[in-house]
Amino acid sequence: MQITITGISNIAEVQPGNDLPGLILSGCEASGVELQAGDILVIAQKIVSKAEGQVVDLREVEPSPFAKQYAEKWGKDPRQIEVVLRESKRVVRMDKGVLITETRHGFVCANAGVDASNVPGEHMVTLLPVDSDASAARIRAVVKDRAGVDVPVIISDSFGRTWRNGIINIAIGVSGLMPLNDLRGQKDQHGYLMHATVIAIADELASAAELVMGKLAACPAAVIRGYNYEPAEGTAQELVMDPARDMFR
């Protein structure tokens, strides 16, 4: 099996209200990629958030006393801490200057996904999309309408991990495929019945795409070709662990 991953550059700076599917399709054309059946489109969260207006001007944020106190202790911007708390439904860890929270989507990550990089204007931060699965579904529908091909869409963002250094890209929005490939009940080549093997393919696809997207180049999307998936109406919510199973709440 062989897969190819192509970075889609040539996407102009995205502004709130922009036609993101249109910008991506133009980017594909400029990058020499014509979308085909079987392709998977991976899009950086940052441009989805920008297009949806999920951008906050910190000068308009009044931090709470709690945010101020924490920010002062750790040398952070109290307005940014305030935004992180507003984007969170629960604090998981708040120590050593690191703030790990659970977002409204159920994602556990640093700073609730609030981020100042790759945003023009030094007071501006982006938030995660309000409903990143719905964002993926909308983009997929418009791409299908205009390009005539139904391509799964993954919205990716970089998350840290417990116990390991560095961030990797994972899927925060999915439309058009199952994010988990459940092999339980199937047998390996030696006849061993697999009882625990569920592969988070949407996260692996997001990580694979990051390799061509990067953080410094203006390459906020990628097309993965040749990966054998089954079309289905999955969502990134299926990647969120049930609290009853979670041992690191």
Next chain:
Amino acid sequence: MQITITGISNIAEVQPGNDLPGLILSGCEASGVELQAGDILVIAQKIVSKAEGQVVDLREVEPSPFAKQYAEKWGKDPRQIEVVLRESKRVVRMDKGVLITETRHGFVCANAGVDASNVPGEHMVTLLPVDSDASAARIRAVVKDRAGVDVPVIISDSFGRTWRNGIINIAIGVSGLMPLNDLRGQKDQHGYLMHATVIAIADELASAAELVMGKLAACPAAVIRGYNYEPAEGTAQELVMDPARDMFR
């Protein structure tokens, strides 16, 4: 930027003492892949462990009273629990029938990487390589000697994650590249100085390769071509978080 990932199948069942680099190079030839400078070779932990004889016959394991007690409570094989404990230097969580431990390498994972899938014989389990960075370095050296090209080697294994369902492949052994791409101090396209961005590219490369390797097909290796890395003497130890920074010990 474009990368291609090609699965290397046609690798015979690996036995203890087998010449693994030789089997992989034959597999490359049979899969139509001629290794080139710039390629990255990703190899499944399972075949590395088998070649190194890191295989245990559970019939020869005498479980401790502690292992027996835990196994009985959760319906597990006490001999397998015993092997997991012997492979661990610390238990991180032991609850709900799940045993998450820290291995001698510092990796935190379920069952210390002890696994019964893809091993012939129903009483057999594989352990992680004793020193997976050394394994990667040895394979790289032999491949360089025989194929005349110095190709980074990543040994990958599938790990679960906190807060998210499903497993993904990550790097447990690295030779020939830096596993972390440290962008701190660099500026994004808007001039924002990145202060926290360190990307675990070895883990992303392992996840990308998993997409062509799978668990059911006999495809235990992959070649990644076109990824722009800097050759360097990095190891997977750099991916292990310093306990002083770790908030989920």
